[in-house]
Amino acid sequence: MKLGVIADDFTGASDIALMLSEGGMPTTQFVGVPERAADAAVEAGVVALKSRTLPAQEAVAQSLKACDWLVSQGCTQIVFKICSTFDSTDQGNIGPVTEALADRLGETCVLVCPAFPETGRSVYQGHLFVKDLLLSESGMQNHPLTPMTDPDLRRVLRKQTSWEVGHVAIGTVWSGSDAIKWSAAAAGKAMVIVDAIRNEDLVALGHAAAARKLLTGGSGIALGLPRNFGFSPGRSPWTGVPGKAVVLSGSCSSATRNQVGIFKASAPSRELPVDDILTQKLSLQELVDWTLAQDTPPLLYSSADPQVVAAAQARHGRDRSAQAIETLFAGLAAALAEAGVKRIVVAGGETSGAVVSGLQADMLQIGPRIAAGVPALKVTDRPLALALKSGNFGGPAFFSEALAILEGSA
Incomplete structure (x- = not known):
């Protein structure tokens, strides 16, 4: 296994599993942390947790267990898959889990991007948009568990972590993957929000992250990752299931x-x-x-x-x-x-x-x-x-x- 994903909910897990599978990587979604080794044919393993709304300490413990299993299977890069609407309150666990995973993996700079342009999620000037509305005006402010009232991801994340929170603006992203790498490196030890408004921006982000041990984001962050491991797009075989x-x-x-x-x-x-x-x-x-x-x-x-x-x-x-x-x-x-x-x-x-x-x-x-x-x-x-x-x-x-x-x- 080359690439490991820790997803904080089950729909998010299947979401990013689809992205990796369409990118040509043989992908399996695991429900919880497996008790046995994965099949040797699996190149990308997605561990689906139910941790999105858990207290930070519990979410960290579950995520570290998943990380350890994925690394034991041979994974050299881990993606912490979060919701494309960054579902998390001030007491949320995106920051704490990212910080704990980075410490476990020895990573000092984590690129963070929940953008998924195909579904209308984009990040611009550090703010998250749902189509043409700021996150806080999109209906997500009424979410029953994680009401999102602040669209500035930098402010949201700073309330959850002791790390610095940096930003790579869209102009830098449009300058290409090398520019993203240099800009992120200049932030030092930090979680870095990366702007993205097009699929091409996420592909550039993926290429810039080739040597990173950890990424945090929505499924769109996986658009450019399979190519880093030598895979090209393909289709998954499917036979339907009739019945009730x-x-x-x-x-x-x-x-x-x-x-x-x-x-x-x-x-x-x-x-x-x-x-x-x-x-x-x-x-x-x-x-x-x-x-x-x-x-x-x-x-x-x-x-x-x-x-x-x-x-x-x-x-x-x-x-x-x-x-x-x-x-x-x-x-x-x-x-x-x-x-x-x-x-x-x-x-x-x-x-x-x-x-x-x-x-x-x-x-x-x-x-x-x-x-x-x-x-x-x-x-x-x-x-x-x-x-x-x-x-x-x-x-x-x-x-x-x-x-x-x-x-x-x-």
Whole structure:
């Protein structure tokens, strides 16, 4: 194994795994830190953690364990994969995890870039944009777990680390990979936010980072990395999985709520209100029976408008509400798979983590692209296909498109 990735959630892991696979690197996604050695054919290993919203100390411990395993497999470069919207509060763990990994690997300068232009995420003058809006005006300021109210990544990161935080401006990036290297080196011991507004900028960043032991960023940061290891773009083989299917949605992002509205206009659907989940009004067996009784793939969702989410959190507490939803989706996914469901489309990073944990899947095969940042996936030890979608990803008809690709009919 040459390149290792530590992803702070499951959708982010499949996101960057797709990027590396499309870059020609044989890639496997591992669910948690494996207990055994990887197959010798794997060139890029992506360890999916569920650490994005963990306290810093716990996230650091999990990330260091993943790092040690990846290095033991032969990895010479590690990517700490974070969300392209830099999901992290002032008490967040992006800074502490980056610092701990750098210390473990002996790295003194870490290039940091969450940009992913294909999905509208760009970094300019150190500020993160979502399409034409600053991060703090994009809807992410209403995120139920990690509200992003400051678009200046330098300020956000400085509150999380004792390291200096530097900046490589877009003009330097456009001067090429050598200019990026020189500018970053001049910052000394630092985490360096790198501007990027085009894919070409991320390719230049990747080439500039060829000798670096650690990078931190979104999946876009991997665009230029496979070439550093001698690989060129290629396609992943895929055979679809027919049979019963379901869509599970826990994301409350505006994009997912729009996708939910479109899909349920033509498909059976069941809302799973937080109040009903917490008061145990929902029967897991009844939900499974209802799902199996549908003639077409149905939707089960807890996605709701921000004000509804805020009201539920006020009544029950943020952490208790989130835990109850994740527990339900984990149990539901396990029960549905046991009952014979062969395809599961999931919306939301936390929801995806709950579903994969519930399924007790330990390795995922990377398939073709469904949408930017979202591959088709297969659980390696059974005929079960998955799509794990970050909340903001995918077009309006994503759920229908994902179901067709997982089946092999698109």
